[in-house]
Amino acid sequence: MRVFNFSAGPAALPEEVLRQAADEMLDWRGSGMSVMEMSHRGKEFMSIHEEALTDLRELLEVPASHRILFLQGGGLGENAIVPMNLLGAKKTADFVLTGSWSQKTFKEAHKYCAPHLAASGQTADGFTRSPARAEWRLSDDPAYVHLCTNETIHGVETFDIPDLGDIPLVADVSSHILSRPLDVAKFGAIYGGAQKNIGMAGVTVVIVREDLLDRALPICPSAFEWKTVAEHNSMYNTPPTYAIYIAGLVFKWLKKQGGLQAIEAHNIEKSKLLYNAIDASDFYINKVERASRSRMNVPFFLADESRNEDFLAGAKARGLLQLKGHKSVGGMRASIYNAVPLEGVKALVEYMKEFEQRKA
Amino acid sequence: MRVFNFSAGPAALPEEVLRQAADEMLDWRGSGMSVMEMSHRGKEFMSIHEEALTDLRELLEVPASHRILFLQGGGLGENAIVPMNLLGAKKTADFVLTGSWSQKTFKEAHKYCAPHLAASGQTADGFTRSPARAEWRLSDDPAYVHLCTNETIHGVETFDIPDLGDIPLVADVSSHILSRPLDVAKFGAIYGGAQKNIGMAGVTVVIVREDLLDRALPICPSAFEWKTVAEHNSMYNTPPTYAIYIAGLVFKWLKKQGGLQAIEAHNIEKSKLLYNAIDASDFYINKVERASRSRMNVPFFLADESRNEDFLAGAKARGLLQLKGHKSVGGMRASIYNAVPLEGVKALVEYMKEFEQRKA
Structure with a gap:
């Protein structure tokens, strides 16, 4: 029996994608080979790769100015990899912090430059908001400005993407890419691990404006140098072929759902249902400012935290899995990525109401 | 119909591994989830990961002094990643060149140090041999000595592994790991992509002596810093979970075949059959010195290269695929990794004889 899987990633995949992968495992379309067994330079895998690129470009409406890379x-x-590719001769880059992931990004940048903290959404309640552009204090000459547009752990999403003119805006979009349309033209680069909304863990999507490909530091490893990767159409080293294949199946599934506008409407419906259930009662708490609430990752707390284990055990008994919050913040978290169906969210909300009414 | 797949990588996988992966795709052992959908920190995937580590340690007899990492x-x-992890305060590392892969390794090292060429197996016929230890001219104080113990493109394998005492020996074992027993204790570190003998592309195995984990350069990315990866048991960042799962299935399959001694005997038989067919006639040519001939990758040329396309077309018609040599050297190449059955080599040899007897 399949469960409802609220994992933050690796996360639920569309069942029909898994069925197709299982069906094609031993013999991909009469080739006599599994996709796993194909040379990345053979015509079979090349067609899989090209189709994935084309479908992703269509779904996200990636402009011709930008390259799509698989790393x-x-x-x-x-x-x-971002600072090693984008710093060029500059000494700093600017960072907007909205949660754990952007904090880690900021920390790692110290290895390569003197990073500048441009804004932070940290409040007395932890990370609870995405600071608006008017609050950002940029440095004089940053190589780029970095933002994590959806924070998986804190459940903070950025909906207003500013236009920074000549300064490249770079975003970690790992946990909400493909959950809604995104104006890629506003970004110098976006990147994301696949294991939330794209497919399985093991492939990283980078979409970068072509004119930024000349800024790598000499210490940047060739296998991660975007220019080299772009020149070799993501085949400088052997790409994670099977992960690209699975991503391609997910792209096809998304197109069948009606593309990103349709999936956004679906995600709005799912997330509203869950936030409404949380807000309807003092029993459940979510502290994120409403305008910054993530549609993908919904952290919440029980007012009585002594009942956490009970809550999780009861959920599991109903096939509602992976609801435990990240260890750094505690509580609960429901990740409701594209592949989590409305029925899953309904089942969760129903369970939440029932649990609240139970005697402690 | 399944074919005989002689791809150099990604390459053939054991059919029973693929069957099991297909069977478990939608629901891994009653978990209600695909392995692709599992949180890497959940107990289901943790058990898959631990079992893969244990089986690999057992197969290769990895000593307790060495850690196994998945990158x-x-x-x-x-x-x-190797120089960034092992250079420490030293200014050089030494390189033994035996083919294209070690050449690339040598070139990339220039980004991080002043690498020293210790020996080369290049002759008038290209790379045709692995220089013996007596021929290596080491520098005064290398951080390590690097070797590629099997060259996929040139078909050169190193069988005698020297003991370098205090100098760490580092080897790229990508294309023959698990094809025979290896005395891991002689190495400071070995590493390999999975897509030849381990599983699918997308996971890199690194086995490193624990006392070498303190030598990383400050510029080494955290996600690739072996010490950080080791401290987090390969879960500092989300590991390529499905690739680790497939590797684990291959490890179980290898144990069922009788382990590395048994698979080595099998590989000796397969490679002898093919080299004998090549040597038995002037029609086919392999220029690699006999003592350095790879058991995994067998490049060969037709004496009459105008018949190359004919040869490949006839092979394909018989379900013998991916026999074209690497574009940098031309000719043919049969990669006969663990998962290529003896029947596949027999079918190839039979075809080669028949093709030779055909009129041009």
């Missing part, structure tokens, strides 16, 4: 190392890898 | 970025990624 490895995930979001944490990019924390080093 | 991303493949062999080419390690060309930068």
Whole structure:
């Protein structure tokens, strides 16, 4: 029996994607090979790769100015790879902090430059908001400004993306890419690990404006140098072929759902249902400012935290899994990525109401 | 119909591994989830990860002095990651060149130090041999000595592994790891991409002596710093979970085959059959010195290269795929990794004989 999986990532995948992957495992479309067994330079895998690129470009409406790259190392890898690729001759980059992930990005940047803290959404209640552009205090000459547009742990999402003119805006979009349309043209680069909304862990998507490909530091490893990767169409080293294949199946599934506008409407409906349930009662608490509440990751606390284990055990008994909050913040967290169906959120909300009415 | 797949990597996988992966795709052992959907910190995936580590340690008889890490970025990624992790305060490292891969490793090292060329197996016929220890001219104080113990493109394998005493020996073992027993204790570190003998592309295995974990350069990205990765048991960033799962299935399959002694005997039989067919006739040519001939990658040329396309077309018609040599050297190449069955090599040899007898 399949469960409702609220994992923050690796996370739920569409069942029909998994079915197709299982069906094609031993013999991909008469090739006599599994996708895992294909040379990345053979015509079969090349077609899978090209189709994934085309579909992703179409879904996100990536402008011709930007290249799509498939790398490895995930979001944490990019924390080093981004500065190594974009600092050029500049001595600093600016950072907007909205949660644990952007904090880590800021910390890692110290290895390569003197990073500047431009704004922080930290309040007495922890990270609870995404500071508006008017609050950002940029340094004089940053190589780029970095933002994490959805914070998986704190549940803070940034909806207003400013236009920074000549300064490249770079965003970690790992945990909400493909959950809604995004104006890619506003960004110098966006990047994300696949294991939330794209597919399985092991491939990192980087979308970068082509004119920024000439700024790598000499110490940047060739395998992670965006220019080199772009020149080789993501085949400088052997790409994570199967992860790209699974991502491609997810892209096809998204197109069948009606694309990003349709999936956004669906995600608004799911997240409203859950936030409404939290706000309807003092029993559940979410402290994030309403305008910054993530549609993908919904952290919440029981007012009586002594009942946490009870809550999780009861949820598990109903097939509602992976609801425990990240260890750094505690409480609960429901990640409701694209592949988590409305029925899953309804089942969770129903359980939450029932649990509240139970005797302690 | 499944084919015989002689790809150099990504490469053939054991059919029973693929069958199990297909069977478990939607619901891993009653968990209600695909392995792709599991949190890397949940007990289900933790058990998969631990079992893979235990089985690999047992297969390779990895001594307690060495840690096994799962990273991303493949062999080419390690060309930068190794020097960033092992140079410490030293200014050089030494390199033994035996083919294209060690050449690339040597080139990339220039980003981080002044590398020293200790020996080369290049002859008038290209890379055709692995220089013996007596030929190596080490520098005065190298941080380590690097070797690629199997060159996928040139088909050169190193069988005699020297003991360098206090100098760490580091080897790229990507394309023959698990094809035979290896005395891991002789190495400071070995590393390899998975896509030849371990599993699918997207996970890199690093096995490193624990006392070498304190030598990373400050510029080493945290996600690729072996000490950080070791301290977090390969979970500093989200690991490529599905690739680790597939590797674990391959490790179980290897144990069922009788472990590395048994698989080595099998690989000797397969490679002898193929080299004998090549040597038995002037029609086919392999220029690698006999003592350095790879058991995994067998490059060969037709004496009459105008018949190359014919040869490949006829092979394909028989379900013998991916026999074209690497574009940098031309000719043919049969990669006969663990998962390529003896029947596949027999079918190839039979075809080669038949093709030779055909009229041009």
